[in-house]
Amino acid sequence: MPPIEDHPLRYELSNELHARPFPTVGAEAEAIWLAIKRPNDAAARDREADRQHLLALLDRHGAQHPQPGATHYSGKIGRHDLKWESHTEFVTYTILSAGLGERPFDPAIWAALPEDWLAAAPGQRITSAQVRILKRPGNDATITQALRDWFEPESLAASAVLDDSAVIASDFRIDAGGHMRFAIFAGAGTGPARIGRILQRLCEVETYKAMAMLGLPRARDLNAAMARIDGGLSALLDEMSQETAAPEAALEQLLTLATDLETLMSRAAFRFGATGAYEAIVNQRVQVLRENRFNGHQTFAEFMMRRFDPAMRTVKSTERQLRSMTDRAQRASDLLRTKVEVGRSAQNQEVLASMDRRAALQLRLQETVEGLSVVAISYYGVNLLAYLLAPLAYRAGIEKPTLTALLVLPVIAAVWLLTRRIRKAMH
Template identity: 60%
Template sequence: MIDDHPLRYPLVNELHARPFPSLEVPCHAVYVAVKQPVDAHNRDRAADRAHLLALLDRYGAAHPPEGATHHGARIGRHDLKWESHTEFVTYSAFGRGVSARPFDPAEAEVFPTDWTAAAPGKRIAACLIRVEPLPDDLAEVRACLDDWFVAESLACSWVLDEAAVIAGDFQIDPAGLMRFAVFVRPGTGTRRVGRIVQRLCEIETYRAMSMLGLGRARELTGRLNALDPELSELVAALTNKGRGAEATLDQLLGISAELETLAVRHSFRFGATGAYEALVNQRVQVLRETRFNGRQTFGEFMMRRYDPAMRTVKSAERRLAQMAARTARAGELLRTRVDVERSAQNQKLLESMDRRADLALRLQHTVEGLSVVAISYYAVSLATYLFMPLAESLHWPKSALTAGLVPLVVLAVWMMIRRIRKGMH
């Protein structure tokens, strides 16, 4: 029998790890997403698990297995669904029925205040979703929307082939919750209702997470605005021959290093922003919206209010990349200029060395001539002493002997030195 890959079953189980809730109408959902104030790779998952266990212990619910990334339990009158994501954790509580007072903050007390305050992070999203049957008279829906939401920012639409009407104004109420309403057509399946509620929670969470990049983009833009004139001035100085190229290169390398630091610091958040934006748009698309009573749809709301923020983030990311590329090109040009200047200096140095070598050669020739004279002088003296007995026997005077030896000795010394020089070359 063939062996299975060790990850085969875990990867298949991951496909079924987060099923949609099954919700009976009417009902309500309380949703909270908590993010630790650190990057994903520094996140303390043990603290997130301890916070979950503290909530489960309050209601006497069972604990999840070690290392679990999702868990479901019954807490009081609500069904709890906990999920651990890359950067945040989510708590969803689903309860039957709705309060007489629409969006009553008391419904959110399923998550106690002191427990929420002890969370190992900050609340990034919080929703209260009210799910009711769709009345036969749609005028009642319009009246509810006018009473519950801010008309200027209200988004409302039919979803999933007019199985339900969803509405929300993306405003945070005094209790710190964002309100959404779902009016479900009779006969709609419980799992479809659960999918609608889950999509609304995901849209709000991923929208909030993606917009974290907007703050980073504004911070980055301020720094780029300060660096841009410096970079432009250095690029303009490339044609200024009176300014030292090496000093300009040092300044350019400083700007380049800062741009690389900014890129490293912001790359994760900008990458995450792009991923979350794609999830928001995908979640809106799967709702298959159609217009309700002339209201703007969720997709239109995102296009008008959300997309500009995402374009700002992309613009800052693109500008950072362009400035880094400009700096790299300027650095290449400046290094080329430095190399050319150094080549010119080297050429001048070689010419100077050639002149010095020529002078040294001339001096050598002069020294060789003097050497011939000096050596000849001593050689004539020695030869005179050597041939003096012979000269006396022949009755030659010493002066005649010396005069006769001088040409011969000088010629011999000159030929000897010339032969040595040829042998060296």
């Protein structure tokens, strides 16, 4: 193939598809999972602070550093395998340890993450989990007894996954150590790669479930404010139907309510949008496990349907209600603006009619003044002409009163024509 210039992002985009490979885990192992998130949605994540926190852990074990700007890392810290991933809102740490302790879910494995290092984390724990991976015994009764000992029966979910290659279980409760518990019983023919995929899916289900649940308290907080605004909006709409209501005052109140609604919408938009995305990921991760019922226990999908889906429906309902109230306020605002504009148009018509009446009066007054002006000018014009022509009239034998009488009509006519010509020229 002849040489051709590559797009500058070609390799970066291709490598992104392979950036987060599944871990490989043996059938006798333990794993812990930690997700750290900034406490405030509005506060942007400091990715450099997250990276420096990772480097502090690696330096304790003399491990190699990731590349600058990396969003994932895999390596060994002591006798453990570490996997670090940077996501949009959180970072995750996965610690894999070969072999099983004598005590199920022994918290000693958490010593891989020192307490002072955890205390210096640039964020808060959104979730943490401990996973115990065992070989699946030939007798399922043994698994059932272990599940009774490790988990709360009331919320226990267990299922056979990936064509019965493993059994997974959890009660999705926080134990005394502050962690979720998961168990994986891998079948004899299940290889490390498949076990790693199952482990990754379980950790993703837990993490994205926790992130999605952040939308529920936000929805509950909004309900009180929405109820107050809804009451004010309903009362305002009732007042709008009355003839005595002042549209200008109602419009000002409505704009205040609409502003409050837009503020609520802007504050909740990111969290509600993220909740919807995380919910979709949770459902997809559960679906790809291809669950089958195990010994009559509820499956992970059934647990999510009973416990997780109602919370998500509450969030979606709150979001729909908020959007509906915003649309109502917008429609009411449009109606009020129309009412105000109609009222102002009527006022403008009255003003124009009043101006027309005043113009007509001014015209009549002007005509009256013009008539009086013609009389006054004619009076002075007649007198002036009488004084001017008196000597000539005396020689002709015409008396002054007669001369004055003869001059009145021509002077008046001349003054009237001159005034008319001036007004016509001005217009």
